[in-house]
Amino acid sequence: MPHDGWGGGPGWFIIFPILWFLLVVAIVVLIARSARRGFRQGAPWARQTGANPVAILGERYARGEIDESEYRSRLAVLRSATETGDGRS
Incomplete structure (x- = not known):
């Protein structure tokens, strides 16, 4: 009997869309956080700690x-x- 590779699990046709959805949500959240902090400030590790x-x-x-x-x-x-x-x- 030939094996088609699906393995009888929950189905990759359900898991992959969920993973793509989570990836898109994570990107949107990161962009929203950066926008709230201000893009011009630079990366958090590159900011100066002391004030002018x-x-x-x-x-x-x-x-x-x-x-x-x-x-x-x-x-x-x-x-x-x-x-x-x-x-x-």
């Missing part, structure tokens, strides 16, 4: 925590450290 010190200084000035003279003096220090290569921004 100039941005933090600007936020502090905008909130009124520091005045203009202190903002300008600290900004000058940050920019000089960046130009000499001592800063990490």
Whole structure:
């Protein structure tokens, strides 16, 4: 008796569509998660952990925590450290 390869199981005609459906669902979920996080941020392992010190200084000035003279003096220090290569921004 010739063997046709189906083996009498549940049938591959049922299993393969389910597997394709699960694959498509997984891809859609991953794309939706990436869209919510923002595509421009890059891969999670490539993102920088520290914030930009100039941005933090600007936020502090905008909130009124520091005045203009202190903002300008600290900004000058940050920019000089960046130009000499001592800063990490």
